[in-house]
Amino acid sequence: MEVLLEITQAELADFIEISNNLYGVDFSGYAQESLRRRVLRLMKLKECDTFAAFKYFLANQKLTDNELLNEITVNTTEMFRDPEVFKFLKEEVFDIMETYPRINIWHAGCSTGEEPLSLAILLKEHGLLKRSVQYCTDINSEVLAQAKKGIYELREMKEYSTNYIRSGGEQSLSDYYVANYGNVKMNKGLGKSMVYTKHSLVNGSSFNQMHMIMCRNVFIYLTTEQQNKVLRLFLDSLSPRGYLILGAKESAVFSTVFNELETVNGRLKIYRKKK
Ligand SMILES: C[S@@+](CC[C@H](N)C(=O)[O-])C[C@H]1O[C@@H](n2cnc3c(N)ncnc32)[C@H](O)[C@@H]1O
Incomplete structure (x- = not known):
């Protein structure tokens, strides 16, 4: 018979404390309900029927900090995710960026690197890649290591190619990779603009002069209070008139810092820092 797992608020708070103290991972700013679901999922995976058993498991450091992150956070990503966003950037934003001698872009919570690569392809087609630096950060060093490799599954490429075209891509996506036994290796040139750094949006510092x-798809996992703190960090990191792009289900509109932003395209969640 399958045991129905449940955990109390106090146990969840216990989990947050153990993760922080033993694994150095701070989940305090994460939305409780999704965090609770992920903890229950991990308990089931590790065959812990009670929170006491799970606590013992964690306390004996049976996981690495990356394993803990892999199980608790969601790393799902795609190339050219929400193609309309990329199309808008290409058609409405790149021409403005063309006037900058150097273009600084921060991909916060970049996971395995599909988003930075998608942008790199469009920047290249617009003649902007050589003067761009893409700072790719994530709390999980394992996904960053995968991003650096630039190897993806060939079977994903059909959908990515469709979305590349929908994003306004001018060539064939296959021009940007070499296929080999079910995998593809993205062209090295695309990665030249990228700098990969482990960084947490919960307690990390700001960057400088980001355009x-x-x-x-990171904000959805955070509490409203934490989202406000992260938006503050972004405003401190953006240069005047710098762009901020959030995920389809996210918004900056109800945040405490919205008066410092203007909406460029509300539907696509594209904002701009006021002067
Ligand atoms: C769902 S993925 C989104 C990937 C990509 N931005 C996209 O939209 O396709 C969320 C990523 O956020 C990262 N993440 C979660 N908490 C984070 C934090 N506190 N600081 C930085 N990255 C975090 C996860 O490791 C994961 O790779």
Whole structure:
């Protein structure tokens, strides 16, 4: 018979404390309900029927900090995710960026690197890649290591190619990779603009003079209070008139810092820092 797992608020708080103290991972700013679901999922995976058993498991450091992150956070990503966003950037934003001698872009919570690569392809087609630096950060060093390799599954490429075209891509996506036994290796040139750094949006410091920050599908996992703190960090990191792009289900509109932003395209969640 399957045991129905449940955990109390106090146990969840216990989990947050253990993760912080033993694994150095701070989940205090994460939305409780999704965090609770992920903890229950991990308990089931590790065959812990009670929170006491799970606590014992964690306390004996049976996991690495990356394993803990892999199980608790969601790393799902795609190339050219929400193609309309990329099309808008290409058609409405790149021409403005063309006037900058150097273009600084921060992909916060970049996971395995599909988003930075998508942007790199469009920047290249616009003649902007050589003067761009894409700072790719994530709390999980394992996904960053995968991003650096630039190897993806061939079977994903059909959908990515469709979305590349929908994003306004001018060539064939296959021009940007070499296929080999079910995998593809993205062309090295695309990665030249990228700098990969482990960084947490919960307790990390700001960056300097970013012209664009893409942080998509990370906010949904954070509490409103934490989202406000992260938006503050982004505003401190953006240069005047710098762009901020959030995920489809996210918004900056109800945040405490919205008066410092203007909406460029509300539907696509594209904002700009006021002067
Ligand atoms: C769902 S993925 C989004 C990937 C990509 N931005 C996209 O939209 O396709 C969320 C990523 O956020 C990262 N993440 C979660 N908490 C974070 C934090 N506190 N600081 C930085 N990255 C975090 C996860 O490791 C994961 O790779």
